[in-house]
Amino acid sequence: MTSGDLTLGAVLVRLEEREREIAAQADETREQVTRLTAVLDELGRAAEEVRITRKTLLELPDPAPPAPSPSAPELPDGATYQEIMVVFAQADGPLRARGVCEAMDLDPAPNNINNVRLKLKRLTGRNILAETEPGLFALPLP
Incomplete structure (x- = not known):
């Protein structure tokens, strides 16, 4: 091997x-x-x-559908209502229609004051604003 x-x-x-x-x-x-x-x-x-x-x-x-929240009523259509709500959010207290016109830089002519007053009344009717005394409007207390 x-x-x-x-x-x-x-x-x-x-x-x-x-x-x-x-x-x-x-x-x-x-x-x-x-x-x-x-x-x-x-x-x-x-x-x-x-x-x-x-x-x-x-x-x-x-699950049951959620109950609608009663907290925030719906604003009417229109930019003016949004502007009004901004004015009240910045206000220190209740305002009259003339004061809202001035805060919105609208001429405080009777026609403008009456139009704003009508809108304030509509917001009051929807419980978005409160009329604390005749012609005096404010955000409602929580």
């Missing part, structure tokens, strides 16, 4: 080494399978919890 030829003892040693390598790989693969099985079990539990939660939520009765 030449040095390149393997003896039976050398082949058996190599087979034994290969067997140990395969056994080590098998052990490592088993550990990976164990870890992955644990992860898979946890994902299964999480998915089941989501299914239970979804089923529970679907079984709940539909």
Whole structure:
């Protein structure tokens, strides 16, 4: 036999080494399978919890629609009403129609005062403003 030829003892040693390598790989693969099985079990539990939660939520009765809020009556259409509300928001106290005209930079002519007074009365009718005394308007107290 030449040095390149393997003896039976050398082949058996190599087979034994290969067997140990395969056994080590098998052990490592088993550990990976164990870890992955644990992860898979946890994902299964999480998915089941989501299914239970979804089923529970679907079984709940539909909530009643929210009751309309009585707090803020709706302003009539028109930019003038918005301007009037800004004037009252900035006012220190009740105002007369003439004072509202002046605060809005309107000429305090009788026609303008009467138009503003009508708008103030309309806002009073909708409980957006309060007429504290005849001709004197203010934001209502909460």
